[in-house]
Amino acid sequence: MFLNITSVAGKFYGYIPFGDIVLYVTEFSAISFVIALFFTLVVYFTKPEKQLESQIGGFDRLNYVSLEELKIRRLMAILCGICTAFAMLTGDLFNYALFLAVIGIANIGIVSAVKKEWVLNAAYYYGIIAMISTLPLFGGAALILAKTGTLSILELAGKHQDLLFQKMLYAAGMVGETGVAPFYAAKAEMFRAPGAPYILMIHLSSLLIVIRTAEILLTI
Amino acid sequence: MTPERKSGMLALIIGILGFLYILIFPKSVLVVYLGTALFTPFILYGIGIMFIPKTRRRKEGLLPFRGW
Amino acid sequence: MELYNLKYVIDALAYSLYAFLVGGLLLGLHRKIVARIQGRPGPPILQYILHTLKFYFKEISFPITAGNPLYFLIALISITVWMSALYLGVVFNTSLLILMGLYVLQKIVEHGCGLSSGSPYGKLGGVRSVFSAAAEVPLFTVIGIIYLLTKSLIIEDIIRYQEIHGPIIFQLPFAAFAFFVLLLSKAPNSPFAIVKDKSIVSGYLTEHFGILESLIMIADGIAWFVLLWIFLAVFIGPLVVSDPLMTLLGMVVLTSLISLICALTPLLTPNHSVMIQILISALALLDLLLRIVMG
Numbered sequence: 036m037f038l039n040i041t042s043v044a045g046k047f048y049g050y051i052p053f054g055d056i057v058l059y060v061t062e063f064s065a066i067s068f069v070i071a072l073f074f075t076l077v078v079y080f081t082k083p084e085k086q087l088e089s090q091i092g093g094f095d096r097l098n099y100v101s102l103e104e105l106k107i108r109r110l111m112a113i114l115c116g117i118c119t120a121f122a123m124l125t126g127d128l129f130n131y132a133l134f135l136a137v138i139g140i141a142n143i144g145i146v147s148a149v150k151k152e153w154v155l156n157a158a159y160y161y162g163i164i165a166m167i168s169t170l171p172l173f174g175g176a177a178l179i180l181a182k183t184g185t186l187s188i189l190e191l192a193g194k195h196q197d198l199l200f201q202k203m204l205y206a207a208g209m210v211g212e213t214g215v216a217p218f219y220a221a222k223a224e225m226f227r228a229p230g231a232p233y234i235l236m237i238h239l240s241s242l243l244i245v246i247r248t249a250e251i252l253l254t255i
Numbered sequence: 256m257t258p259e260r261k262s263g264m265l266a267l268i269i270g271i272l273g274f275l276y277i278l279i280f281p282k283s284v285l286v287v288y289l290g291t292a293l294f295t296p297f298i299l300y301g302i303g304i305m306f307i308p309k310t311r312r313r314k315e316g317l318l319p320f321r322g323w
Numbered sequence: 324m325e326l327y328n329l330k331y332v333i334d335a336l337a338y339s340l341y342a343f344l345v346g347g348l349l350l351g352l353h354r355k356i357v358a359r360i361q362g363r364p365g366p367p368i369l370q371y372i373l374h375t376l377k378f379y380f381k382e383i384s385f386p387i388t389a390g391n392p393l394y395f396l397i398a399l400i401s402i403t404v405w406m407s408a409l410y411l412g413v414v415f416n417t418s419l420l421i422l423m424g425l426y427v428l429q430k431i432v433e434h435g436c437g438l439s440s441g442s443p444y445g446k447l448g449g450v451r452s453v454f455s456a457a458a459e460v461p462l463f464t465v466i467g468i469i470y471l472l473t474k475s476l477i478i479e480d481i482i483r484y485q486e487i488h489g490p491i492i493f494q495l496p497f498a499a500f501a502f503f504v505l506l507l508s509k510a511p512n513s514p515f516a517i518v519k520d521k522s523i524v525s526g527y528l529t530e531h532f533g534i535l536e537s538l539i540m541i542a543d544g545i546a547w548f549v550l551l552w553i554f555l556a557v558f559i560g561p562l563v564v565s566d567p568l569m570t571l572l573g574m575v576v577l578t579s580l581i582s583l584i585c586a587l588t589p590l591l592t593p594n595h596s597v598m599i600q601i602l603i604s605a606l607a608l609l610d611l612l613l614r615i616v617m618g
Contacts, residue, residue: 223453249420
């Protein structure tokens, strides 16, 4: 039954029945879970850097991140890290979509405390795209449920069904939510904001999610 | 103690504790290998910091070759 | 108390030392070939390893702008990432997907290096790394194409598939090309190496000097070994990978090919580099969809 899972994600170590949220652990998900938690810890302990800004006709200026700004951004970054970690483990398509949506919101939250116009603009555009792409994301999950009667990845892995269109919708939702290839332009400006550890979390979450989505789409 | 020396000492302690752990406890070979991957850089950094020459800067953040 | 695990730890350390030495020599060879094509004598092949040793004993001080402990941890993470990739890929032959996940972490390392130092050059290098990640990540569609052919992503299974059906490079030439571009983008002085462009000093490495640079160079040496090995294992198969000497030969040939390309092509601007990579990944995606629809 688990042939698909073991041939994509490595050894299958078992699942954790957690109410109706079934988490399952494979070689791939265990390693990514540890990575996400490790980076969350690093983010928690790291003080933000002070970016050096060159000035015309004067001395270079240091850009500090104030304590209030730091607190809300650190909270958002840690939320984002925890969501990423559990998105790696979850065995349910709907939960995964929910985690993705929360990561999108947390990503906007991380940069929205920065008082710089271009950063806020970028966050706004990214927010619009993230909101729009929740439609194909949840729509894809709903169509998979309608067609197969289940959202569990463990259940879907055994059957061989023709889910091409649904998978494409799901992938499109993921692409918009994490901001890769066609949509990253909206996101790139966000990475120039000061506060390295928190910005790093945005990048880490989206890249891990891309890989995990590839795993899910190949499995089901 | 300079912050560099301090980070080196911390890394060395983490590395040695980590190596002690992976030498004694894990049963799985994969965990031993991945543990080695995790803790070797800490040891490398800790040992390296012990060897670097004493810093010549006068104040924190002020490099000796920068004009001001 | 018996130390059963001591043997495994020594094995693991020996493997990574071997990988670093081979990778370092290959990167030295890369510089040499590029120099000879451009009509310079070039540094000795040993130079990469010598540099690593030299930087290991240099004085460092944390810049006042740096955000610690990310600033020095990122150099350690860099080594951890590639040593894990070495063990998971070369030693245990696990899933290709995990290796791609670790390749993605390399992007995180570049980004973290650049941003945590607080230097404007580092920041530019980091932002460019994000740019190119947006283009390189879709190249992972290659994984989907391979999965459709072999019905498995475990490297062991892929190698076994090639024992029966011959090298995949002949069956999936475009996927091999896309993966080769991924490999090329990691090479120093390649047309896609926008993160280490000399117009932004040293890119993300600008503020990581002394022992931190040495650690990152160790990681890069191992990374070069691992990436070449993955290409050889996935696309050419047991013909090369089953024999260590043949693997070395394959790596030298691949490195020479990449050096030739690096020496003869100019560095692209960030926009062009990203556009070309997106074009290739779009074609790979098209290839994947075609293969799914055609069954």
